[in-house]
Amino acid sequence: MKEDREALRQKILGARDGLSDKVRQAKSISVMQNFWTLMGMQQWSTLFIYVNFRSEVETLELIKKCINRDIRVAVPLVEASAVRMIPLLIKDPEQDLVPGYYNIPEPDPKKSLRLEPGEIDAAVIPGSVFDIHGGRLGYGGGYYDRFLLNDAPQAKRIGLAFELQVVDNVPLEPHDQPLDILITEERIVNITR
Template identity: 30%
Template sequence: MKDILNDKATLRSQLMNSRSRVGSDRRVAASRALRDALLALPEIAAAGTVAAYVPVGSEPGGRDLAEDLAAGSTRRVLLPVLLADDDLDWALYEGPASLVPAGRGLREPIGPRLGPEGVRTADVLVVPGLAVDRRGMRLGRGGGSYDRALARAPKAAVTVVLLYDGEVLDEVPAEPHDVPVDIAVTPAAVYRFTR
């Protein structure tokens, strides 16, 4: 188990270092391509509720990810609120003015909290990650927040991770609690995994 944790830490460091070198022009272009590919997914078009995230720093998706998911539809978008134990509470996205600065550089919704179980209402979960492998195993930042959210998601919910090109790997280190995703979207491709 210690080897897996070391492997995860090493890979996280490499991927975050690589992301830190992505220029702003490339980030903007990648965000546009990711938005277009994500919104073109039939699973998103059919979803009544999408649980997503608000990208920070070099995370793929762009600052307007929640607005892009909500625009022009009756779709509900749930966004996370980080709890003290690194678990996630959820609240309804109600437009850009409903997001406020929070700890760790995050922006969080100010609306009523739905509790960690609020994610159970989602048809689709759009989650951050640093990499995914050909099995759909996702490598996150290491806090376990989204592993817990994915474990609570309904079995029928579709899980999507947004990544930059080059972050779909042959294999990422995985632990028993890690939950695979169904789809990875990069600026250049959409990858579907079977569970």
């Protein structure tokens, strides 16, 4: 199973990495439009949002727009030695983010306040492979799975993906945490779990 998961992850990431910057930006805009359609039906006041890295669905404009709409936004600070993430509130991604774990942009702990994970209404999370049943393959570290299970089980789990990352069935393991909602450039999938 591990070999199947890794082969699938590499295949899908290769396809995602093959998108041109222009295509990825256009698809990201469509994903964000679908996100705002969803937000129009919700009363969430505090979001935990990943900061995009490499070829992921872009989130910086989403973060800025949420902050401008008085939605509290926390982003992950990776504490690699403890294999965990800490949600830190930010007010301006251009000022508050610095290169962190694997050079992924993270909040500067000197400028950002810690958010209690129990205050998170919804977590917007990345991944490599998704399915419409709530399955998600991350990047292999288990950071989001542990965070959702142990720290923020109450948070609605929203995966952002490009349609090319969606497969029929993700090969799941017991520790994999399911999504509640999947948003791509083409659709919003509400998942019953």
